[in-house]
Every structure is written in structure tokens, then in C-alpha cells.
Amino acid sequence: MATVPSKSRTIVYPSRDGRPIGETPVHRDLLVELVHGLQRRFAGDPMVYVSGNMLVYYVPGDKRRHVSPDVWMARGVPNRDRDYFLIWEEPRGPEMVIELTSRSTRQEDLEKKFALYRDVLRVSEYFLFDPRAEYLDPPLRGFRLIDGQYVPIQPIDGRFPSEVAGVHLVRDGQRLVLYDPVTRTRLLTVEEALERADAARQQAEAARQNAEAQVRAQDEELERLRRQLDDLRRTESSSRPAGE
Secondary structure, X not given: OOOOOHHHHHOOOOOOOOXXXXXXXXXXXXXXXXXXXXXXXXXXXXXXEEEOOOOEEOOOOXXXXXXXXXXXXXXXXXXXXXXXXXXXXXXXXOOEEEEEOOOOOHHHHHHHHHHXXXXXXXXXXXXXXXXXXXXXXXXXXXXXXXXXXXXXXXXXXXXXXXXXXXXXXXXXXXXXXXXXXXXXXXXXXXXXHHHHHHHHHHXXXXXXXXXXXXXXXXXXXXXXXXXXXXXXXHHHHHHOOOOO
């Protein structure tokens, strides 16, 4: 990365731009779902960073030159807490971006951000998704940076492959699903992951209780056999003739 003048490090960069996370609950919930899905997928890799709706600054010292991708990730970037992302202080910038298009962002997503991601940030993959299919036709699009230009990504069985994330993006009504082409299964949502974890916990608890019940039953059976043996011994002793 380029050397940054020391005075730029004293600048206080805002962590918010005052804009809402999502225009509608659909956009907001989908943003959270996608970020958490990618974070869970790369949870074991300390050098993959996933974020969403975070201010990304790309010109040292200029607090106005920033962008806030809905969902994005980068490999080779430490997975640690940040209030904002300064590209010149990181190993690299966003590699894959997903924008959830809405009425207020469609023009920006298709023109300004398209050019910014392609020409300035050099984002390898750019996906746009219109959850309600109101502004984009088709509602899911993908582009890959090749020789400085964004080339449309060709879908595979209706799925748009991301080489950066190693997943396919699939439209499912108003949702954007992450699909694992290796396991041929979709990644779980937050709610599904919690439900599965809770089911596993309940199953483990039931197994523990069953094991404890079996141990108690075995202990009771051993105690019954001990009493039976003691009774047999007392009976045998009392039945012996005196002097024996």
C-alpha cells in the first residue's frame, strides 16, 4: 500500500453517514442475513473480513471520499473490529460487493457505485439485487472485473457464482440465498442456524438425561441384586444345623 502522510492519521473519520441501514425491513433483514451468512462461512479464517453498511474511505485525508457497500468481503484482511475502513491502511480493499437496490439507491448503484467499484476501488465482483423486483430486470445481476471492465457473470442453473466467496448467489423470492456448490446446499440463515443449534442442544440434553436414567436404573438393579444376595446368604446361614 502507498505510504500515508503522518498528518492524515490524526484526522477523525466519521463512522456513520446518517443514512439508514436499509430502506425497508426487507432490505435491512436481508443485509443482516447476508453479512452473518458470510461471517459464519469464514468464521475459522482470521484473514477474511466481512462487513456491511460500513464506511469505506479511499482517499487519505478526505473525509468526503467514502462509500458504504451494503455487503462486502475481502480476503487477506485481518478479521478484527473496526469503526470504519481506511483502504490505504489495509492490505486490500473490498473484493466482492453486494448492493441491495431500492428506489432511493438504484441510480447510484447502477451508475456512480458501478464506476467507483470498477475504476477506483477495483472490486473484483459486483452483485446487485432488487428484492422486490421493482427496479432491476432481471432483479439479480453480477459482474466480474476483467481487464479493467465489468463483464456480466453468466448464471449456472440460475445461480450467480462468486469466485471470491466460493458461493453461488440465488434469488429466492425476496431473499438472496447463498449456495455452497461443493456440498450442494444453501448456507443457513441466522434463524436457521440458531434453530439447528437449539435442536442439537435439546438433543444433547435429552441424551444426557437418558444416560443418567440408564445409570440410575443400573444402580437400582445392582442394589436389588445385592439385597437379593444378602437375603440368600441369611437364608442359607439360618438353615444350617447348629454346630456346622
